[in-house]
Amino acid sequence: MFQVSQKSMTKIDGSVASPKGFSAKGVHCGLRYSKKDLGMIFSSVPAVSAAVYTQSHFQAAPIKVTQNSLKKDSYLQAVIVNSANANACTGEQGLFDAYETRQKLADMLGIEPELVAVSSTGVIGQYLNMEKIHQGISLLKQIEPSHINFEKAILTTDTVTKRTCYQLMIDDQTVTIGGAAKGSGMIHPNMATMLGFITTDASIEEGALQRVLREITDISFNQITVDGDTSTNDMVLAMANGCAGNDCLDENHENWSVFKKGLQFVCADLAKQIARDGEGATTLIEAEVKGAKSNLEAQMMAKKIVGSNLVKTAVNGSDANWGRIIAAIGDSTASVTADKVEIHLGGQCLFKNSQPQPFSEALAKNYLENSEVKILVQMYEGNGTGVAWGCDLTYEYVKINASYRT
Amino acid sequence: MFQVSQKSMTKIDGSVASPKGFSAKGVHCGLRYSKKDLGMIFSSVPAVSAAVYTQSHFQAAPIKVTQNSLKKDSYLQAVIVNSANANACTGEQGLFDAYETRQKLADMLGIEPELVAVSSTGVIGQYLNMEKIHQGISLLKQIEPSHINFEKAILTTDTVTKRTCYQLMIDDQTVTIGGAAKGSGMIHPNMATMLGFITTDASIEEGALQRVLREITDISFNQITVDGDTSTNDMVLAMANGCAGNDCLDENHENWSVFKKGLQFVCADLAKQIARDGEGATTLIEAEVKGAKSNLEAQMMAKKIVGSNLVKTAVNGSDANWGRIIAAIGDSTASVTADKVEIHLGGQCLFKNSQPQPFSEALAKNYLENSEVKILVQMYEGNGTGVAWGCDLTYEYVKINASYRT
Numbered sequence: 001m002f003q004v005s006q007k008s009m010t011k012i013d014g015s016v017a018s019p020k021g022f023s024a025k026g027v028h029c030g031l032r033y034s035k036k037d038l039g040m041i042f043s044s045v046p047a048v049s050a051a052v053y054t055q056s057h058f059q060a061a062p063i064k065v066t067q068n069s070l071k072k073d074s075y076l077q078a079v080i081v082n083s084a085n086a087n088a089c090t091g092e093q094g095l096f097d098a099y100e101t102r103q104k105l106a107d108m109l110g111i112e113p114e115l116v117a118v119s120s121t122g123v124i125g126q127y128l129n130m131e132k133i134h135q136g137i138s139l140l141k142q143i144e145p146s147h148i149n150f151e152k153a154i155l156t157t158d159t160v161t162k163r164t165c166y167q168l169m170i171d172d173q174t175v176t177i178g179g180a181a182k183g184s185g186m187i188h189p190n191m192a193t194m195l196g197f198i199t200t201d202a203s204i205e206e207g208a209l210q211r212v213l214r215e216i217t218d219i220s221f222n223q224i225t226v227d228g229d230t231s232t233n234d235m236v237l238a239m240a241n242g243c244a245g246n247d248c249l250d251e252n253h254e255n256w257s258v259f260k261k262g263l264q265f266v267c268a269d270l271a272k273q274i275a276r277d278g279e280g281a282t283t284l285i286e287a288e289v290k291g292a293k294s295n296l297e298a299q300m301m302a303k304k305i306v307g308s309n310l311v312k313t314a315v316n317g318s319d320a321n322w323g324r325i326i327a328a329i330g331d332s333t334a335s336v337t338a339d340k341v342e343i344h345l346g347g348q349c350l351f352k353n354s355q356p357q358p359f360s361e362a363l364a365k366n367y368l369e370n371s372e373v374k375i376l377v378q379m380y381e382g383n384g385t386g387v388a389w390g391c392d393l394t395y396e397y398v399k400i401n402a403s404y405r406t
Numbered sequence: 407m408f409q410v411s412q413k414s415m416t417k418i419d420g421s422v423a424s425p426k427g428f429s430a431k432g433v434h435c436g437l438r439y440s441k442k443d444l445g446m447i448f449s450s451v452p453a454v455s456a457a458v459y460t461q462s463h464f465q466a467a468p469i470k471v472t473q474n475s476l477k478k479d480s481y482l483q484a485v486i487v488n489s490a491n492a493n494a495c496t497g498e499q500g501l502f503d504a505y506e507t508r509q510k511l512a513d514m515l516g517i518e519p520e521l522v523a524v525s526s527t528g529v530i531g532q533y534l535n536m537e538k539i540h541q542g543i544s545l546l547k548q549i550e551p552s553h554i555n556f557e558k559a560i561l562t563t564d565t566v567t568k569r570t571c572y573q574l575m576i577d578d579q580t581v582t583i584g585g586a587a588k589g590s591g592m593i594h595p596n597m598a599t600m601l602g603f604i605t606t607d608a609s610i611e612e613g614a615l616q617r618v619l620r621e622i623t624d625i626s627f628n629q630i631t632v633d634g635d636t637s638t639n640d641m642v643l644a645m646a647n648g649c650a651g652n653d654c655l656d657e658n659h660e661n662w663s664v665f666k667k668g669l670q671f672v673c674a675d676l677a678k679q680i681a682r683d684g685e686g687a688t689t690l691i692e693a694e695v696k697g698a699k700s701n702l703e704a705q706m707m708a709k710k711i712v713g714s715n716l717v718k719t720a721v722n723g724s725d726a727n728w729g730r731i732i733a734a735i736g737d738s739t740a741s742v743t744a745d746k747v748e749i750h751l752g753g754q755c756l757f758k759n760s761q762p763q764p765f766s767e768a769l770a771k772n773y774l775e776n777s778e779v780k781i782l783v784q785m786y787e788g789n790g791t792g793v794a795w796g797c798d799l800t801y802e803y804v805k806i807n808a809s810y811r812t
Binding site: 054055056057058059086088089090091093123124125126232309310313314316317319322323326327329330331332336337338351353354355356393394395397398399401402 | 460461462463464465492494495496497499529530531532638715716719720722723725728729732733735736737738742743744757759760761762799800801803804805807808
């Protein structure tokens with residue numbers, strides 16, 4: 001897609017709180033039984049911000065409130081996130097509650113409400129307990145910053161927190177990009193909600209930030225699937241507060257591609273962490289499609305492969321059942337010449353020239369027992385490439401999602 | 407869609423062998439360990455025939471051979487079906503084998519090879535054992551007709567045979583329409599292959615048969631989903647031999663709607679039998695969408711609901727988790743006004759006016775414990791209606807599909 005020297009990019013042990021001027025907190029306010037359930041990211045100065053949202057027809061109330069905040073101008077200074085309750089499908093009351101949450105946090109911080117974004121994840125169709133939200137905001141005022149507490153507060157049935165951080169050089173200034181995310185599952189299992197928060201101290205023009213966030217989201221977060229269900233609350237939010245002191249970035253800046261690559265690394269890293277922690281998952285599945293007619297077609301096919309229940313169960317059973325990969329590709333609307341397609345797994349070619357290829361089942365089985373497996377498909381239709389990430393389908397997934405909500 | 411008096415239509419305990427002039431057989435030739443694996447339908451006279459095929463880019467060899475038979479003219483007199491091996495992704499050799507199968511059956515019956523259709527279901531990427539196919543064709547010559555043996559011979563991991571039969575009056579003649587089908591699963595688990603065979607003694611114009619088969623397939627077989635994966639071998643074949651003695655049917659015949667309704671009953675009946683017998687399934691899920699902008703949008707949404715892993719696991723756990731139905735509808739490209747949507751389950755309204763509705767969880771849980779459940783969604787966008795069928799997602803599904811092929 002674009003070539004950038006790896007040397008200009010360093011992964012560090014950081015978080016959303018690592019870029020200059022950012023801090024994060026998390027508390028327990030009582031929406032969950034005992035775990036942290038309310039978090040906040042804060043920037044010492046207003047940050048140019050951009051967001052991409054779920055495409056669901058049923059966008060949740062907090063999504064609407066965040067859109068309202070970003071409509072005035074593209075600046076945000078804080079985002080408040082609760083878990084356990086999605087505040088989705090809750091009508092006028094839900095919208096009122098989300099606006100009140102925004103107002104209360106703004107009052108606590110002494111900033112305008114339009115500088116606050118609101119985000120929720122959890123069960124659909126239940127009203128927020130606003131008394132607990134108010135208590136939580138008071139607690140957020142009192143406690144010390146801790147990015148770990150923030151990362152915990154946004155989780156539902158996730159089994160691990162998800163963070164990443166990269167540093168890059170722009171205009172001889174160190175620019176830091178940090179990220180946090182949550183994946184799929186709920187205490188009261190409900191939806192595969194995905195939230196991502198990116199912070200950076202880069203100075204960047206607002207239109208450029210929105211464009212690059214959309215572009216990178218399409219090849220990172222939008223390329224993961226746990227169960228094919230799109231949440232009412234999905235959101236990825238990026239905040240850039242300019243504290244690094246670089247010249248304002250846009251597509252014409254000579255280091256634009258460095259920033260873009262850094263953002264891609266951050267988003268792809270979080271996306272893979274989400275897929276790996278999919279409900280009940282034991283294996284991260286990466287599908288790479290090369291030589292498609294376009295990147296879009298390659299991305300679509302890659303996502304179809306990792307989204308196939310039959311591929312997911314085959315990986316779960318360490319079974320190199322490549323017919324299922326054929327089924328997934330065959331069903332796509334992309335350009336496919338059946339005679340040209342090749343399927344590779346763990347260094348072995350399984351299918352080529354429209355015929356099965358001899359391969360070692362033992363080696364393939366062994367490879368599929370890794371915690372991370374990669375399926376490579378060669379199309380020979382053009383230069384399009386795409387990667388997608390998913391996870392295996394296990395008894396545990398059925399168990400988590402078949403259990404009664406209460 | 408179209409109104410026809412129920413009185414003119416009778417369901418009888420029949421099969422593909424019930425329409426006048428049709429017979430069916432099934433034998434064990436050794437592709438499976440001990441079960442029947444090779445079947446044949448035969449008509450005493452050539453029958454006007456029509457077929458719809460998988461849309462996969464990797465159409466299997468037998469599909470290509472059947473297309474070749476129907477290209478000469480629209481007449482078929484026999485169809486041969488093997489289970490255990492899909493003869494898909496087997497290159498030139500596979501195509502050669504499918505043509506040879508057609509020739510051998512034609513020789514045995516003493517008819518032209520172009521009057522024979524070929525169909526296969528089973529594991530992908532393995533060559534057919536032609537010696538066993540030859541032996542099976544010899545056996546087919548010797549044994550007595552038995553529609554039950556045919557129904558058994560086309561199964562893979564199906565747990566029950568699937569047949570249906572309706573009788574109707576056309577031109578004061580009794581017309582019979584029979585059907586057989588197989589659903590999803592394999593001895594060597596591989597793909598959700600779906601085969602359907604419809605026979606009728608009606609006289610019908612060939613173009614009209616092809617058009618109505620396509621139309622009815624779209625609202626019956628194409629509205630079921632077990633796991634969202636499309637096979638390389640799916641086919642529905644209809645044969646009409648004219649033995650009933652009615653005036654030739656087409657869209658202008660005064661009893662056209664009677665025939666069409668009869669075909670719809672036959673196809674929908676088989677489709678539901680397939681969904682109910684989905685791999686590992688315990689519950690048939692029917693989703694009906696009313697008031698969509700068009701029938702097509704209603705069908706699409708209904709299929710999205712029954713195809714959602716989260717809906718499927720919720721039904722498995724008897725959990726009235728309607729947020730998951732919202733997620734499925736919300737994610738569709740259809741016209742959706744979030745405020746208008748209503749969700750009903752077992753006589754209770756769960757969601758309306760964009761707000762959760764009070765309902766009895768106990769009653770809902772009780773309803774979901776039935777072996778057949780219906781989800782009703784009201785859209786209030788127009789007059790479009792659509793129905794789709796699926797099944798719950800169970801541990802057993804994961805078990806069947808995670809087990810190693812050999």
